[in-house]
Amino acid sequence: MIFLEEIFNMTEALLGEGLNHFFLIELIFFSLDRSLLYFLVWLVFRWSYLKIRKNRWPVKNKRREWILNSFVFYILLLIHLTVFRGGTSLSSIELHIQPLSVINWVPLVETIKLTNGISMFSYYYNLYGNILWFVPMGFGSAYLLKEKHSFLRTLSIGFLVSLSIEVLQYLLDTGIPDIDDLIFNTLGTILGIWCFHFIHWIRAKRNKKQDKLVSKKE
Known part of the structure; x- marks a missing residue:
């Protein structure tokens, strides 16, 4: 370090x-x-x-x-x-040839298995961690796209980033590719987009209220 x-x-x-x-x-x-x-x-x-x-x-x-x-x-x-x-x-990047069987293709199976572990920490981290880590993806992408932002365009960015991570984990053998990660990351992106729209709505409502106060004073 x-x-x-x-x-x-x-x-x-x-x-x-x-x-x-x-x-x-x-x-x-x-x-x-x-x-x-x-x-x-x-x-x-x-x-x-x-x-x-x-x-x-x-x-x-x-x-x-x-x-x-x-x-x-x-x-x-x-x-x-x-x-x-x-x-x-x-x-130190090295490509690893692995069988496709190492990928967890079936949704939620591996996540549910984590509930049978010694503690529930791994389950909570896998579920909520994968969601929360992608909330900034949805919010940041929506904000930076500005007028080009649309729900599907911003959602596709989060989906493609998550997919790229899973592919790199497979190619570099630095993690276990899991469809659950893709699902939870996409959900996190959606939450981020909703947060962006909610904050935008709050600001628009506040600005509208201020404009009314100004017009009354005039």
């Missing part, structure tokens, strides 16, 4: 032996550390692009720029959490 090694070592000393699912915390630390590195590279390229392009600097729409950068960091983190796990990185 480059940025978070000391914090991770402290966390491992406190929780490493007493927490059954500490490997998830380790995965999160590793993924955050790698994502921060690539995000800094992105910021350099983004800043250079804005400086070179005329009328792009200083940034006029700061909210959109903030959401764009947050979305890029989210994508980087998502890729490292799901594909480049453990010691896997861009420099």
Whole structure:
């Protein structure tokens, strides 16, 4: 690790032996550390692009720029959490020829099996984690598409990203491709789209109320 090694070592000393699912915390630390590195590279390229392009600097729409950068960091983190796990990185990619039988094709079977485990943590993480991790996908895609946004177009982005993750897990042997992940990720994208429309509705309603107050004063 480059940025978070000391914090991770402290966390491992406190929780490493007493927490059954500490490997998830380790995965999160590793993924955050790698994502921060690539995000800094992105910021350099983004800043250079804005400086070179005329009328792009200083940034006029700061909210959109903030959401764009947050979305890029989210994508980087998502890729490292799901594909480049453990010691896997861009420099150590190897394709693995696997039989198609390793893929879980039947919906909900593997998820239901998790309810028979020692604890329900794996079940909750697989179900709700896969949904919640893709809520930013729906919200961020809808916001950044602006007038090009439509429910189906934004939903297709979340679906294709999830499908790409499953395909990469299969090709790189860094995870078990599961149709449940695709289903739950798509549900998370839908929730994100709904959140975007709900916030947009709240803002439109507030602006309309303010316009009425202004017109009354005039």
